[in-house]
Amino acid sequence: MAKLIFRYGVMSSGKSTALLQVVHNYVEKGFKCLLLKPSLDTKGGHKVVSRIGIERPVDHSILKDTDIYALIEKEKPYAVVVDEVQFLQPNQIEQLYKITKILNIPVLAYGLRSDFQMKGFPGSTRLLEIADEVEELRTICDCGKKATQNMRLLNGVPVFEGEQNIIDDKTDISYKSVCGECYLKFKGEL
Amino acid sequence: MAKLIFRYGVMSSGKSTALLQVVHNYVEKGFKCLLLKPSLDTKGGHKVVSRIGIERPVDHSILKDTDIYALIEKEKPYAVVVDEVQFLQPNQIEQLYKITKILNIPVLAYGLRSDFQMKGFPGSTRLLEIADEVEELRTICDCGKKATQNMRLLNGVPVFEGEQNIIDDKTDISYKSVCGECYLKFKGEL
Amino acid sequence: MAKLIFRYGVMSSGKSTALLQVVHNYVEKGFKCLLLKPSLDTKGGHKVVSRIGIERPVDHSILKDTDIYALIEKEKPYAVVVDEVQFLQPNQIEQLYKITKILNIPVLAYGLRSDFQMKGFPGSTRLLEIADEVEELRTICDCGKKATQNMRLLNGVPVFEGEQNIIDDKTDISYKSVCGECYLKFKGEL
Amino acid sequence: MAKLIFRYGVMSSGKSTALLQVVHNYVEKGFKCLLLKPSLDTKGGHKVVSRIGIERPVDHSILKDTDIYALIEKEKPYAVVVDEVQFLQPNQIEQLYKITKILNIPVLAYGLRSDFQMKGFPGSTRLLEIADEVEELRTICDCGKKATQNMRLLNGVPVFEGEQNIIDDKTDISYKSVCGECYLKFKGEL
Helix, strand or coil: CCCEEEEECCCCCCHHHHHHHHHHHHHHCCCCEEEEEECCCCCCCCEEECCCCCEEECCEEECCCCCHHHHHHHHCCCEEEECCHHHCCHHHHHHHHHHHHCCCCCEEEEECCECCCCCECHHHHHHHHHCCEEEECCCECCCCCECCEEEEEECCEEECCCCCCCCCCCCCEEEEEECHHHHHHHHCCC | CCCEEEEECCCCCCHHHHHHHHHHHHHHCCCCEEEEEECCCCCCCCEEECCCCCEEECCEEECCCCCHHHHHHHHCCCEEEECCHHHCCHHHHHHHHHHHHCCCCCEEEEECCECCCCCECHHHHHHHHHCCEEEECCCECCCCCECCEEEEEECCEEECCCCCCCCCCCCCEEEEEECHHHHHHHHCCC | CCCEEEEECCCCCCHHHHHHHHHHHHHHCCCCEEEEEECCCCCCCCEEECCCCCEEECCEEECCCCCHHHHHHHHCCCEEEECCHHHCCHHHHHHHHHHHHCCCCCEEEEECCECCCCCECHHHHHHHHHCCEEEECCCECCCCCECCEEEEEECCEEECCCCCCCCCCCCCEEEEEECHHHHHHHHCCC | CCCEEEEECCCCCCHHHHHHHHHHHHHHCCCCEEEEEECCCCCCCCEEECCCCCEEECCEEECCCCCHHHHHHHHCCCEEEECCHHHCCHHHHHHHHHHHHCCCCCEEEEECCECCCCCECHHHHHHHHHCCEEEECCCECCCCCECCEEEEEECCEEECCCCCCCCCCCCCEEEEEECHHHHHHHHCCC
16 A cells, blocks of 8 residues: 655755655656645746756646645556645645555655744644654754754844745745754744 | 654554653663653553553643643653653643753653544644654554554444544543554545 | 564663564454564573563574474464564574565564674674664663663673673673763773 | 764665765755765766766775774864765774764765675675664665665676676676565565
């Protein structure tokens, strides 16, 4: 029986690189592998772009009301890979689950676990609740410890209030991956 | 820096046994290790009881409004272990996080990830969002695959509607750990 | 296809407890699960005994020349669990592999990874090379870090020379689980 | 205390991609990260090349008698990353261990676990015995299951006898990653 796997990690943990490698492995073996990305993520346009210098066109851009189950049932791929899965809706995550159990097609979803305020993204939270396997992709904080939080910077200065979804593209917003200790220090709670 | 670790598993996956082993390992080395349990879980009274035949008294029963951070700050243990963590409140999970980062005391929390309807418990969901490490304790379904769902039985018959929190103690309610495929088959969706 | 799984850990990491829980989970569901133990390990006699206070009789004591494949082919259990697997011979580990692939019966093997001199046990080394999954059971060093080494004590004093296999039963030999740093400090190399 | 981490995987599991991402993450943060590769591996020359299309020059080519500990003690990097670690000598693996414990510099080593005959490479075997953490990088077999074996092909035909170390570069030798079941089928044992 196919599995729904959630591989989460903070920004710059290498999620896109890992995802592109997985797609590459399937395609190299001649398996049809569909690459999906929520339309909400406009960074990179209709491509998944890795900081390390590789990219791949997205097969389907997913809208808020896209029925992913119907899409996959029609396309019948060997496997499904989702980038930036945190931007999917909770009911779309349940569609991913049914894709694995009813259609028996594996789904590997990559994304952030929580936002710059340590709040879950609704899509990621639903995934954490129902994924068959949950794995972490790791990177380090400037202090050397494992980074677990996505700190938001406004013109380079840490901020802890604001909207959840602001893409770090063509704005004065950027993100920095830090450990929980450094996060609380920047926030003045430690 | 101390970590907040969430070890989740379905019913009968051996969570209590694993937890009691961890407490045993700390205590054997002479470390003060506090064992906490939400008061909502009345099974076993003020003890953690494992099906395999071992038990241990709980050090503190946690009410809905207990300030766990204040409790631990006062007690200053070497480590904190929590049983049935799914019954804690989300803000109490945030207290556990601060215990690890501000007091530098490790917290190991054991519990269910989701209920009989595949919905998250608010406490577990918050843990999945912020825990430094998330690990699964596994057991098998009757069919041999990994069990991931807690199916509720009313007088032995699977039911898929009802309240979230009913302890399987002195009632006609019981639970069965099944894989996602068997769960959907029992539910008539597969 | 069934898997050969190696769960290793230092002494006192809770291997026997975890193993007994696994056997319990199988038996509780009505599955025939065979518990094997090398005859070389005389501690506990024909039982697996956990420090936490639980035990279970061993189904088969394995000699150096026991053909485990033939034994399991005849017994046809649902699953096989092996305690103290480090005392098996490398060719017996290969028999375990064939049990999983040819007979399609899962094998879960628990044991030490390396001895008091940081040398591998031949059986464990072969398992590390071919097991389908390798997982670590963890416990802590007195210093709080993860214990990874089994330090041998002679009348309570650390020793770093001697035979590989001396059971800590009715002798003046005992063992202490320590982290790599403390191990090298005791050894005078750090 | 720094850790010695072994990330193993079969051929084409994405080891080089994952390794280059790790180096990238360190360098991007301004940390000095040394990339080492045994001289025995002549594929790609003095570079690590990933099938997915990225590469990076190697900082040091390691000979059979290179004292890696002395090299790192002199260079004092923030972290050490090793590609094709299976070609190091066992005593060089012990040098890596001391680098982490005495110099407190983390070492991440990537490589194969076993050869085309399911025999361990001496360097990898030593790593499996002493690494602080052992993790698997996975890919799939043509049959869809997890690939765990490196099957050797001579002009496209599976062979099960021969020397351990033949690089698949400018020869009639190639390798195919398969699951244990398919491996035994090709070998005629299943």
